[in-house]
Amino acid sequence: MTLIVANWKMNGSAALAQEWVRHVAVRIRPGVEAVWCPPAVYLHEVPEIQTVKRGGQDCHSAASGAYTGDISAAMLKESGCAYVIVGHSERREHYHETDANICAKAERAIAAGLIPIICVGEKWDAWQAGDAKQVVAAQLAGSIPKNLHAHQYVIAYEPVWAIGSGKTPTHEDIHAMHTHITMCTEKEVKVLYGGSVKAVNAGEILKLQGVAGALVGGASLIAEEFCAILDSAAVSGQI
Numbered sequence: 001m002t003l004i005v006a007n008w009k010m011n012g013s014a015a016l017a018q019e020w021v022r023h024v025a026v027r028i029r030p031g032v033e034a035v036w037c038p039p040a041v042y043l044h045e046v047p048e049i050q051t052v053k054r055g056g057q058d059c060h061s062a063a064s065g066a067y068t069g070d071i072s073a074a075m076l077k078e079s080g081c082a083y084v085i086v087g088h089s090e091r092r093e094h095y096h097e098t099d100a101n102i103c104a105k106a107e108r109a110i111a112a113g114l115i116p117i118i119c120v121g122e123k124w125d126a127w128q129a130g131d132a133k134q135v136v137a138a139q140l141a142g143s144i145p146k147n148l149h150a151h152q153y154v155i156a157y158e159p160v161w162a163i164g165s166g167k168t169p170t171h172e173d174i175h176a177m178h179t180h181i182t183m184c185t186e187k188e189v190k191v192l193y194g195g196s197v198k199a200v201n202a203g204e205i206l207k208l209q210g211v212a213g214a215l216v217g218g219a220s221l222i223a224e225e226f227c228a229i230l231d232s233a234a235v236s237g238q239i
């Protein structure tokens, strides 16, 4: 199954949520799993449908408590989510989340019955210095809970410099990093690529060995653009 995840970040509206899900629901192809991660308030705007899975954009590491503004993994589960993104680079950057925080969130997500999509990725300086693999290996070592089976979590490799920038690594570099991540984790774990995935480049990226899907930000807000990415995923899965 190729996994294509729409990360809306803090974008969208109730009207867009309804229209988007209606549009995408009828475009899911065999072999492709689509996951919609809107701002959590929109999860209840649209009735649950089987073809479009749901995910949270983050969860707290605690089960419950005095954490104003936060959402627990169990709440996301109760709202129909199957997945939750943890450790996105925007959370690492703006909320100073550490690998240890992210590991605790992933553990809590799994305990609540969710699959965490654990994000890793180097910044531009590390990329330029040739340290990307080292940075990612350290993030993986710190952010993935111990003793998990490969089906209990998903990794998303998102070079920070590629997010929202229109830049992507070369296909060789994406392939090399995904191979590296597979070696650092477990053979069967799904590794998604994220960072400026669009309809025009999705087909080539999803064809690369070791790329099990995509985490899509900006391009996921336009339903037709997202559907074109789903189409590319269906085609590349058949090769």
Ligand code: PGA
Binding pocket: 007, 158, 162, 163, 164, 165, 194, 195, 196, 197, 215, 216, 217, 218, 219
């Ligand atoms: P982008 O974002 O597709 O807009 O680059 C990806 C992400 O941050 O998950």
